[in-house]
Structure formats: structure tokens, C-alpha cells
Amino acid sequence: MAVTLDINGKPTSVQASPDTPLLWVLRDELGMTGTKFGCGMAQCGACTVHLDGQAIRSCVTPIEAVGAAKITTIEGLGGQHPVQQAWVRHDVPQCGYCQSGQIMSACALLAQKAKPSDEDIDNAMAGNICRCGAYQRIRAAIKDAADTGPPLGEPHADIDEAIVAGSGATHRGAGR
């Protein structure tokens, strides 16, 4: 059946049964392969996307549960988002397979907490496994992105709002 999803600010029509996990719709139906398959049961975080700004595991989210919520994927960050730039500065990725999910979790964290503590990072990122063990650089890059963000106390604007508002192609992250 046809379902219309709001993906990275664009209404997108897909043909899929309502119980299909969002992950497989993104990857197989729409060819948006930046979001990864890792475990299929919300254990590893490789499939993390945003639903109305919240980090969720798309592998266990059937499209019937998405409704009109705004979906943001790694493609929606535009490639030069401050978090992505910090990732590159720190040479965070090794094999890289988990990094889309890591970055989406980190963006959701920073949108809620401009200057996260180590404990905040642990809490927000513990659901994202990195088998290469790039954790130390993930932590450093999140702090770096926080430091290059807006002044302390001013929350990062919801990146999803910015994508809707902007042209999408060269989006550089709201509030940065």
C-alpha cells in the first residue's frame, strides 16, 4: 500500500506494507543507504534516525507507527553539519559502519543539551555500539561540536525544523 512519509523535509510516497520497519523502507524502497542495518532488534543503534527530533531505532519502527512525524536521516544532515565536521576533524570513523547512527544520536543529544557532560554522553550514546572501539574519539568529537556550537545555555535548535525551512541541499545545522 502507498504511505506518505515526511523524510528530510520532503513528503515521500512509498509502497510498502504497514508492518515494514522504517529501516527497510529507507534502504530498500528509497535507496537511502546511509542508515545502516546492524542487529534488527534495537540493540546496536546503527539504524538510528530522528523522529520529530528524537533519536529512534528505525529497525524496530514499523512505518505504520511513524504517521506524520518528521523523519530525519543522516542524508538530511547535509554532510557539513557541525557534528559531521567534528567527526572528520577527529578522524572518528574506522570501519565507519556505525557512524551514521552515532552521529544521529549525537545530534539528538546536542539538540537537547548544548554542553553535555560525560555522563550525558554515556546516557545518550550507550545504545550505539562501535565494534572498532572509536568511543574515545566519539566523545571528543561531541565535546568539540558542543564547543563550536552556540553559547552555553542556548539550546541547539531542532535540526529537523531547519531542514524543513531550508533548501535541504547544503544544510549546515540549525543554530550553529
Next chain:
Amino acid sequence: MNAPFKPIEGPSRRDVVVASALVGGSLLVGCSPADIMSAGSKVEVGAFGPFIKIAPDGVVTVISKHVEFGQGNHAGLAAIVAEELDADWTKVQVEQAPANAKLYANGALGAQLTGGSSAISNSWEQLRKAGAGARAMFVQAAANKWNVPVGEITVKDSVGTHTSGKTATFGDLLADAAKVPAPTDVKLKDPKTFTLIGTDRVRRKDAQVKSDGTARYTQDVRLPDMLTAVVAHAPRFGAKVKSFDAAEAKKVAGVVDVFEIPTGIAVVAQTTFAARMGREALKLEWDEEKAEKRGSAAIAQLFNDVAAGKNTDTKWEPFDQRGDATALNSAKGANVFETTYEFPYLAHATMEPMNCVASVDGNKVKMVFGSQGQTLDQLAAAKIVGCLPGSVEIETIFAGGSFGRRANFQSDYVAECVHIAKKVGKGRPVKLVWTREDDMQAGYFRPLTVHAVKVQLDKDGYPAAWRHRIVSQSIMKGSPMPAGKGPDQTAIEGTAGSPYLKATPVVDAQVALPDVGVPVLWWRSVGATHTAFVMEHTIDQLAAKAGKDPVEYRRALYTKAGADRHLAALNLAVEKAGPKAADGWTRGVAVHESFGSVVAQVAEVKVENGAPRVGRVVTAIDCGVAVSPDQIAAQMEGGTCYGLSGFMFGEVTLTDGKVDQTNFDRYRVLRINEAPTVETNIVPSGNPPSGVGEPGTPVIGPAVANALLVLNKTPTKRLPFVRSEN
């Protein structure tokens, strides 16, 4: 992955690969192994050789014969070329080589294969010469153009400059340089004059694409008309399909076909989700007559019995025997130390489960995937379709981790994909997808291993006699290697060659490798995953028995053994760690050599909620010339986490032959809240580069165990530290 095969002690990797070629039935009499393996290949080589391409805009493309699955080798390989070529590093990019065993063999392994932490070391001379050769061609072209002697031209950042001030870029000179005959004898730089190698300018070339979702992995391959396949595998190793009913599976929307292949029942569909739904609808019966039905507890009991000499069926193979150790067998008393250690099966659990894309049209095979052992995978495919191995085309792309898993002599998941693509036929691409459950239950685990150690100390408290028994499963057995060249190195490396054994006058070290039906494989750092733990944790217990400081104890033994590199690494780590641990933390030290590199770590540990918590880990590594210090640090950080994950939580168990763990819920791995902070210090060295990807993995386990020994006064005899309830 992969042990460094020492020619005198065991079969070389080249033997193994040649043997594979023979098994493949593609033997061409009178040809070299590389000829056999590359037969049928059509790879074009440009003017600057198989490793360098230069575009009219001056962009230098370094062709990597090694797959990149996190190790950072693409950065290092490119830097080696760029250094000798004097190329502008910002205009250097990396491309993956096609499969060709003649052009792109790993010099250390004799096949196109990434493993044994050898990418940089085996390419060092080869790529320096390639870079220097191309540079000489540009200099000659400039000399011809300006009619000046080559000695008056210098090159920097892809620009040639004459003493008169005339300049020309690589782009300007390209057409002429390409016509200069490639030099046969090139002069390499004095390493003291390196301007790129060893600097922090050598950074990853793939960080951007791996941060924006555009890096392409096997899972992401989308080809016109492509189908997706999943396979229903037997629940026990060695079982076969008895019967199956595909009627319900075929009714699932999107399922295209269901058929039997040697490893199970393949369900081929339009999408991944449909294939998985189809598999769930299958009705299947297995013939388990020849299946392995023992549980891991029974296997561990057997290994313990063998180690204790209670089982006489197993053949012992000595690997280090010096002096008369018979007196040690009955020795008792205050100066005698005796213990055992037990290590579980471990899954590699890469982030990207195993997968492959293949198309078969008659005897033409094309594959796109993160191939780790292209030559092995070509041979596997050639056997299935009946073609020359070299004619099998492989486009190697990024792999989402391997840690040893993607290279094995059976090319297990690759062969499975080729079988399916052959049945589908007509050149239609098929993507084989393994779910996490498929991946975790497919075996190829780090072998379950037991060590039994007995040491008698001399009057000064140092080892006088050392008896060592290792019981493990052979990784190399079942590979087509020639037999009878000594014990499987992958089971003993690290105990074999240990400086502590060298410093001991009487040694009796033997290994037994009983047959078990659970497939096993190298797991990042291979034998060192257990031998480093045993040697390093034993040393701290011996030091305690002798009433000596463990660092001083090691220093004395390294001096006795002439292990200067161990001593230097230990001293650097201890110096950088500073005089004492932070309040509330306890230190443990460990040192181990693997893949030609020595790593020493000082780990700060405390116990929280009954489990070890690892904080600061000060690391020193001697890996020869440090090509990319930042990537060496990344590998020490990542290797430490990977090792710690295994030592802390890793355990695959089997109940009646069935793997109990299916996903990350029961196979616990290290997460960010449990990760240590690793500081990396590099021992200055003028030696050629040695391994980096694996040597950082095995040291953290014994370092933590040694800290726990201080904290709890209890040695660790069974891994992992934190055992789940299975």
C-alpha cells in the same frame, strides 16, 4: 587477523594458497603460484605502474591492494607513495585495487589478502619504490622539457622546480612523464628527510564519506535487477538439509525463488524484508547425524581433561623443549606455581554482518563486496562455476569491520552467495544478506582454549623450569595446507617466542589440538588473544610469589632474554603513566609482542558493582617507523576496546551443539560508558614498519587481570571477567 607465519616453524601462507589453487582444479603446470591465481585476469596497468594513477589535474590516485575495514591502512599506504613521490598530500586519493594475485599479492602472505597486520609492512618497500619511480619519471620529463640535468630539479607538493626558478606541476608534465620509461633502479629517500610520513598530516582519506552516509558497503550495493537472498542455516554445525517445504515461503509477496544450496535453503526475493519473511515461512528438517552435538561446557571439560593429562587420545606436539623438565612434573613446594586458564569461544560480531553481492553468467563471475582475501574468494568462486580464478572479477569496497572474520579458507559466505547467483543465473546480481543472528551463529569463532602452566622458581625467584600445555582447536586444520611442518602457529604464537620462556633454562611447552565440529578462525590478534593473557598474568603471579615488583620482575627477565624492544616499550609506558595511579584506581601492567610490534600498557582499574571498570590506559608501542601516528593511536584505542570487550564480556556458549547467543542482547559487547581512555606513545624506531591493527588488542586483558590481582588478591583463571547467565 592472521598469525605471522614463520617459514621455519610452520607452513607459509604461500603454501596454503598454492594448495588452495590445486584443490581448485585450476592448476596450470609450469606456472608460478601468482600465475595460477591470476590466470584469466584482465587488469590494465598505467604508465606509473599498478599502484599509481595521475590525472591531468594533478590528482594522484594511490591504488590500494588492501581492503579498508577500519584499520586506516589506506591513509598509510597513500602516505608512503606520496612521500617518495613528493606529491601534494591534499591532492592524493585512494582507490581499491581490482582482484589480481600477480599484481596485488600481499608480499608477506603470497596472495591478495589483507591480514596479519601486514598491510603497511608488506607494502613499505613496494610503494616507496613505486612513488620514487613515478617521481623520477616527472623529473626526467621536466629535465627534457627544460633541457637541464635532472640533478638541478627538486620536487615539492607535486611541483617540479629548476634551480633557475622554472616550475611545472605534475599536471603540466603528465603527458611527457608518462612516456618516460619506468626506471628499473630508484633511489629511496633517507627516512630522516621524510616530510609527510610520521607527521600528523597523515589522516584518513575516508572520514568525510564515513561521516555523511555516502561510504558504500556491501549492504548498500544496489544494482539494476538485483535480488536479495537470505539462507536458512542448520541449527547445528555439520548438519545437512533432510527435507524442506517451500510452498508457504513462496506465497510471501516479493519472494522470487526458494532452493537448496550446500549450506542450507536459499530464499531469493525482491527485498531484504521479503526474503526474511519468506525464510520464516519455510518448513525444514535437518539431518543431524554428522552434526556436532556437544555443548561448550563439554568441550571445555574435554580440553581441561586433555590439559591435565586425563585424556590420552589426543596427540601432543612439542614447540619449545629445552633441558630436562621431568623433575618439574612431581615438583611441589613454596617455589612451585601451578595454574590453569580457560578461554571461551568468541564471535567477531562486526558491525556489518557478513554479506556479498555476486552475479554469475555461464562461467563469468562478478562480485562486489568488502573482500578481505580476494585470491581466496576468487578460488572459491572459480571452484563453484568452473572458471579460471583470475577471471573472477571482484570490486572490493569498504567492509564494516572484519577482525579476521572476512578471510577464511572456505570463503564461507562468499561461496554461499556464488552458489545462489549461479542458480539464479543470467548474470542477475544477488545480494546475500546475513542477519545478525545468521552472523553470530555461523561459527568461525576464536577457539575455546585451555592453558595449564607449571613453573618452578630459582633461589632468586625467577623461572628455573617452565612446563606449558595449550589445548585449543586448530585454525589451520581443514585449510588445504601441507601437513607435518610442526604445530599450528595460530594456537601457540605468543607463548612460542615469549621472552619469559627464553629467560627460563628448562622448558617443556606442548600443544594439543583436538577435533571439534565448531568452525574456528583467527580473531583480531589470533593466538595472542589467549597467550598474551596467560604469559602476562602468570608473570605477575610469579612476581608476587617471588615478592618482587611486577615491573622490575619483567625488566630482569627482558634483560636475561635480550628482549630490548619489550624493555623499551615497558619503560616508556611506565614513564608516561607517571609515579602513581589516580586516587581510587589500581594499576596493572602487561607487555606483549605480536605481528612484529611490541605493546606495553599500564591500565588503571577499579571495581564497580562487582565488575572491573577500566579508566586510563597508558600505551607504548614499538611498531618500527610510524607512518601515521594518528592512525596508530586510533588502532591502539580501538584495539584496546575490541580486546577489552572480549576479555570483559565475550563468550559464545553452545548447548547441545546449538549456539546460545543470537544478537547483542546476549552477546554483550563494550559500549561507550565502559570504554577506557587510551593514551598512545610511540617508541622512536628506524626499523621498517610492523603491525598496528592487532597488537593493541591482547594486552589490555592481562593488564586488567593484574590490577584485579592486586585489588582482590585473586587471579583470573577463566574469561570473561563478567560472565552472563547462559
